[in-house]
Amino acid sequence: MNNNHEETLENLYNLILNPATREWERSLLLATKKAIEDGANFEDQLSKLEADLRPLALRNNLTADVTDFYNKITGNAAANTQFDFTKHSTDELAYQDSAIFAGGCFWCMVEPFETLDGIVSVLSGYTGGHIDCPTYDQVSGQYTGHVEAVEIIFDTRIIQYEDLVELYWQLTDPTDEFGQFQDRGNQYRPIIFVRNERQRQIAEKSKQCLVESGKYKHPIVTLIEPASVFWPAENYHQQFYKKNRKRYKRIERSRQQFLAFQRLQGKFRTEVKRFTKKP
Template sequence: MRQNDEETLNSLYNLILDPATREWERSLLSSIKNALENGANFDEQLAKLEADLRPLALRNNLTPNVADFYNHMTGHAAADVSFDFTKHAIDDLTYQDSAIFAGGCFWCMVEPFETLDGIVSVLSGYTGGHVAHPTYDQVSGKYTGHVEAVEIIFDTRIIQYADLVKLYWQLTDPTDEFGQFQDRGSQYRPVIFVKDKHQQQIAEKSKQQLADSGKYKQPIVTSIEPATVFWPAENYHQQFYKKNLTRYKRIERARQQFLTFQRLQSKLRTELSRFTKKQG
């Protein structure tokens, strides 16, 4: 759906003022805004802006809010869907609870949880850092100490926190403290953020059981840390698996191939151990 002229100008103003907008993006947006204010043809200027942004858009290298603007401008409806942040809230203190997990790129952490029965909402965001209102560029640049994570609101009548922890282990590589899969860096380290003693006890017990299982040859390095402020990521990142299905499937496939290989190694190691014991 094409924005009208006034909406487009407002969007340009907001993006220019947005501290998360990169300088080269801001210069392009400012140039178009000035031309429009001076009476330039609207369609021609938008076409020029689309052409200037296209090379970076095709490489998925625009900042999130500029990417949203580009998708809206070009009619990419699926990627332009806005996440309703107001609905991500606990509205029933008796039967709802929340959990926070970090396990690499948050794009691949949403669908597995969101499609479970009893899940109210899953939000991608940043946590564990020391800067308020961090942007994607800041977190990616390792300037804030945050990790990419998901916050899950769930109905305790249908699903329990222990169930979420169990699924979390299946989605991540708990032996890799320097990132997850193809995602490298401290912003991708695996962490279970616990909000209270109850969650901490469940997470620690589950982690110990995993370590005792002998499934992994290397130590379990996933950390369990107190939950801190969870900052929502930009709209572009919310429910990425729905907005950018092709790219999501490619990334998810690579993760699953690694996990499948890892599980096969574990199975072979277990079988070898059993065989050795029998021979002894």
């Protein structure tokens, strides 16, 4: 470990004050901070803290900000890359727009959009709830009414809102109102959040086309709701597909296998209907 003494103490102090930090995490951080301030060896104390946090870090069970700190003191630079929030804004209003989609875990909703031409920025966050500044633990505990979602800023000279809606349907299961894939709970509900009447009309028309396509055995339950405040998620969750590639690939593979099977079923149903249609 090679960590800056003053910066690390400041990080410890901020995490101790952070309301999202769990009490058992806070107790470890407090003990480490006190020991360092009392003259204990800096590197020894960080090594001890790392060892105490490691079992839960390996199971991805630390709170997001503590996870960032853990990655920092262990030298995991890729996982601790800071998201540049200054780039996530509609600076060119004449030809930039934004869209918000909820479709299960936001970890798997970023890469498909971010890698498209014309995308300026994709931000993971929380929306649709009833408190300000929600944390990941609060949303996961279903205490706030928020869903995990992504906010996408795009260049309308290159890509249109209709294109994003079309991709959204390909990434989600629109028949599952209780979550998405392996992610269960209200925070994973599929919802299209529309910013204005134009987006609403596009989303409604697209949804109706999907209903009429006959691709799905069960009803389309994806909601279309007015956009509300979008709260950015903690840094750990931003661009997760880059920071934790192996874990992301495992989750994404599971989603893709389900969607491929669902599409195959839909194709079979439409073919059967076509050949059994009465003259």
